[in-house]
Amino acid sequence: MGVQETSDFSSRGAPWGTRESLVDKTHEMGVDFDKFIAGVAADKSDTEMAQELGVSEKAIQHFKNHFFRYGINDVQGQD
Template structure:
């Protein structure tokens, strides 16, 4: 089951709206990782999910 990006960011303590604003502002992974207190790999994962699946793509839930 693939969770929505909203759920994923929430689980990691990342403010979803600020994350989207960072993507829109073309902030680097390093900048965003420092801002949110997570690893660059986490930010890369979130960005990959966003560009591949969008915001609310949830599969496997009934």
């Protein structure tokens, strides 16, 4: 039985994120993360979510952009 070839492994790097998680971002703004996700799931407008969560529409747009672009966490590297 031989040693496994190192070419079987990716060289993409370590599995950690380079961006702050969406959970952390919403927490910093005083937004309930679960309510934010429920609003996205219910396809609520930015205006409606901003009013319900007590932040600006721009903040909601930023959170949604992060969610749809990177997900909850931006983890890079090997799985």
